[in-house]
Amino acid sequence: MATRRSALAAAAAAVLTASLLSACGGSDAAAAGEQAKELRYQGWVGAVTPAELAEDLGYLDDVKLKWIGNTISGPQDIQAATTGDTDFGGAFNGAIVKLKVSKAPITAVVSYYGSDKGNYSGFFVLENSPIKSAKDLIGKKIGVNTLGAHSEAITKTYLTRAGLTPEQIKQVELIVVPPVNTEQSLRAGQIDVAALSGTLRDVAIEHGGIRPLYTDVDLLGDFNGGSYVLRNDFIKKNPDTVRKFTTGVAKAVDWSRSQPIETVHARFTEIINKRGRNEDTKQVKFWKSYGVVSPGGKIADNDFSVWIEWLNNTGELKKNDLKPADLYTNDYNEVAAP
Missing domain, CATH: 3.40.190.10 (Periplasmic binding protein-like II)
Known part of the structure; x- marks a missing residue:
């Protein structure tokens, strides 16, 4: 899997490549006047991501997910979304800041993991x-x-x-x-x-x-740790699809914390068995939380500002004037709407 050299140091080159792409996963449909109905993504071995849970619960409406493989790296996952190898990816918010500084044409749309007493x-x-x-x-x-x-x-x-x-x-x-x-x-x-x-x-x-x-x-303390991102061109061409995806993920995150833990475990086990990736489900019983602290995965300025400040202080951003508002939007999250 990618390390910092391949996932982040190469981001500038990836951005140049991405600028030449046209939202791969749904570009053909968009060109024909239709919005994408299938989103390519990477999963995690033995785990059920909020996006996968959303699809299984029927929260994505007519949007389907297409698994293309697994990852163990958030930076690699969002780089794959940037280059058009996938349609969305998720990573630590600080990694999103770093990639955005490289002029990556991406926007965070919903928090998908965080840290709390159950998921630290x-x-x-x-x-x-x-x-x-x-x-x-x-x-x-x-x-x-x-x-x-x-x-x-x-x-x-x-x-x-x-x-x-x-x-x-x-x-x-x-x-x-x-x-x-x-x-x-x-x-x-x-x-x-x-x-x-x-x-x-x-x-x-x-x-x-x-x-x-x-x-x-x-x-x-408890905090939202990472967000799902999509390319800006994909969002522009497929606003309804992005809204269904974002809102579906938000509903799934809320569902996971509103249900008895046994119900969530049973659903995860069913999903893992059903997708047929030859995975062990023994770890499911230890799952406690996605760790998202905000209702509906709503993103706030401080989800990014803390890492912008920290990276500026360490010199990694070279006092870049990047602002939290440059990184995210809640416009497609109907659960988190005011």
Whole structure:
């Protein structure tokens, strides 16, 4: 899977390619005066995304999803949407900021994941690890699913708040490890800290012998972590389709937190079995929440402003004048409408 070099550093080139495309997934239909009815996307192994749940619940109306493969990287997922390989993608809001600075013609339309007590990202060490503080991480390895995204931002926030200097922070090494292998890599001593979230986190906790060093919720409280984005040309040509998709996702997110957890688990298991991707459903029982904190996944300025400010402070944006309003719209989310 893509790392920061392939997913974000290549974004400028990807944007140039995207500018020559015409919304691939629905361009032929749009050219004929019809709006796209099929949206290509990437999934996650053993998980049911809000978009997949929305389709199964019938919330997407006549819009259908077409799975083209899986990803473990938010930055890669939104780059695929930018280049036209998919029609929508989802990623950490800070990664969206970085891609937007590269002039990517994308807009966030709905929050699809976040962090709360049920769906937080934790950074775990072995129970008997000598690592007790941020300073102990100097010279150590942290296993994350991808670079330039949620885990990296949370880790650097933790290190910065703990008073580490930029030079010391550079000595903390982030290693890309597939999420399904992260727990084992920690227990085998291949990494010193494991970034774990979702059901993989809870499975690892159940196995015992690990403890959290820091979590994103401890640092920031509950927050919307990531959004679904679409290309601007696709939105312009397919406004009704985008409205159905966005509103459907919003309804699915709300459905997931309004139902008894057993009902959600049963639905997830049914969806995973029905799609026939040869996946294990054992992790479903650990699912607690998508973590979206706003009703209907409504996006707010602070979902992006915190990361714009942070990236400006670290010098990654070079004091870019990007504003939150440049990144998102709630216009297609009928659930979140005023």
